[in-house]
Amino acid sequence: MLSIEIEDFQLNDVFTCGQCFRWQAIAENKWIGIAGGEVLCVSQNGKTVYFDCSQEAFERHWRHYFDLDRHYDEIKKTLIKGSPDLAEAIAFGSGIRLLNQEPFEMLITFILSANNHIPRITELVRRLCTAYGERVPHQWESIIGPLHAFPKPEVLAEVPIETLRSLGTGYRDVYIHESAVKAASEFSSFEAIGDLPYEAAKAKLMTFSGVGPKVADCILLFSSGKHEAFPIDTWIKKTLARRYGVPENKPKQIQNFIEANFGVYKGFANQYLFYYERSLQNEHLIK
DNA sequence: AGCCAGGCCCAAC
């Protein structure tokens, strides 16, 4: 068991702010999840975070996954300096870290997210993983049952569309199929999309079925460290309208406002705002 | 019953 002191880090914020769907709480401040085919139990007491894994696994995998080499205090200060109104949202979600998740998992997950609810996205991802992901043995199966990795592209690509539909994906069945086929057929180039500059990466992602500007931004923000990505969804529109008076149905005005107020760290601002706005209307997020 | 949810596709302009 590794115990590490970490500033600007709260498991609850990290796991419930809407960026990931494969972690579950088994006790107060104690979570189990799977990422990159590896299972982790992680818990926290104050600034001390306990990683139930080897030093090797922590350095190779989890340190980057949790974005632990970034100084979030500087990011927060810069954001507040440029836009003082953000202070409230940042205070609420002060323990958020933008995770570095797997690109293919984010591709499929956020295709599923379109016109959908977070609890249902979580359930659909779980079904896909249970059905087509490799089972990863772990020591907490008596508590939470078996865990499965996210399906590999070539496996998902072989699943018939009607089978995807029967899992509850709705009209997104075709998008998932086509995007899995495309990602599998050019997987190394797919995984390299995150190395491209933001605009080029976004354009390339939008050639995938079911991926528009919003989903592309989510993929880039949550898997590739593209912090200039600012996903615009219904919640963010609501926030910008309610708090700043930006009209919800004027895309250009929204874009202009974002560029003018949130700067190079706008992806972080997006996540603080999204988490805070949702908390105001979801009692399970209220602290 | 109708509206909403981390929107996208496609046709029409």
Next chain:
DNA sequence: GTTGGGCATGGC
């Protein structure tokens, strides 16, 4: 380049 209708699913 922008706009609007349609769209599976399920909770409220």
